[in-house]
Amino acid sequence: MTDATTDELVLRTDADGVATLTLNRPEKRNAINRELFRTLRRHLLALHDDRMIGLVVIAGAGDHFCAGHDLSEKPHADALGWLRREVQTLELLTRLRQPVIAAVRGTCFTGGLELALAADFILCDESARFADTHGKWGLVPGWGMSQRLPRRVGQAKALEMMITCRPYGAADALAMGLVNQCVPAGELDAAVGELAATILANSWHSNAENKRLVYNTDGMRLAEGIDHEIMRNAGFDRDAAARRQRFHDRPRGDAGSDSR
Known part of the structure; x- marks a missing residue:
């Protein structure tokens, strides 16, 4: 070579x-x-x-x-x-x-x-x-x-x-x-x-699972895809609670709402 x-x-x-x-x-x-x-x-x-x-x-x-x-x-x-x-x-x-x-x-x-x-x-x-x-x-x-x-x-x-x-x-x-x-x-x-x-900056767990769900359901009918999403859901990231707590503890002058 x-x-x-x-x-x-x-x-x-x-x-x-x-x-x-x-x-x-x-x-x-x-x-x-x-x-x-x-x-x-x-x-x-x-x-x-x-x-x-x-x-x-x-x-x-x-x-x-x-x-x-x-x-x-x-x-x-x-x-x-x-x-x-x-x-x-x-x-x-x-x-x-x-x-x-x-x-x-x-x-x-x-x-x-x-x-x-x-x-x-x-x-x-x-x-x-x-x-x-x-x-x-x-x-x-x-x-x-x-x-x-x-x-x-x-x-x-x-x-x-x-x-x-x-x-x-x-x-x-x-x-x-x-x-x-x-x-x-x-x-x-x-x-x-x-x-x-x-x-x-976002959850690496969420990133991976979002990617998996999109690719694994490609070609499915909507009802099948929704069933797959919930039945094969990997659950929350281990730091989900800490992420929510950081959001609620932020200075109230920060932009944003109390929604996810």
Whole structure:
């Protein structure tokens, strides 16, 4: 391997309850090869039970998020088996108990877009460009594009992206609901940090359970979803009483009401 050692293909840094996973093949626009996928999987498995981490950020080294699958890599001998392994890895990302933010600069194409769609939030700056180019190469999605993209932007817009293979700028991505927030160039890290701080100030238990309930009930009828919510409810956080007490003990000049 010439671009980086295996352990360096995805870098993990932890700070203040946030784990940042950085795809680290900047000279390839962070295109995904099998070793990068294996490294990413190891990090996700480690994060699953890490109670010191309340939020995960996925980013790309350099000026780009991810150009997608590295098409210069020879196909795996067991192509279908490896494809299942890859999609299971992205599902690990979605199923993390921690909320996940994809921080997108520059290119976010095809497999890179599928990776971003596996996150809970997508933030970008004005340099971001998004595209699904499976059709350009005679390929068919296998990492969740046909499922996650329509759920994110609606069926009509998803088909437009998938069938035209056109790139979309950051403003278009914001308008269609593909990204949660778009900021000027140079302000992405600050925006991610602000959102992370807002999320981490809330109960990590509540964050995890809200995420679980939303994903586990996807596709259910309303009555079934409500039954699931109450019958599989994980209960209150251990510090719920202390949180309420802090609210009631606050100086009465503070803004807010006595409601939750």
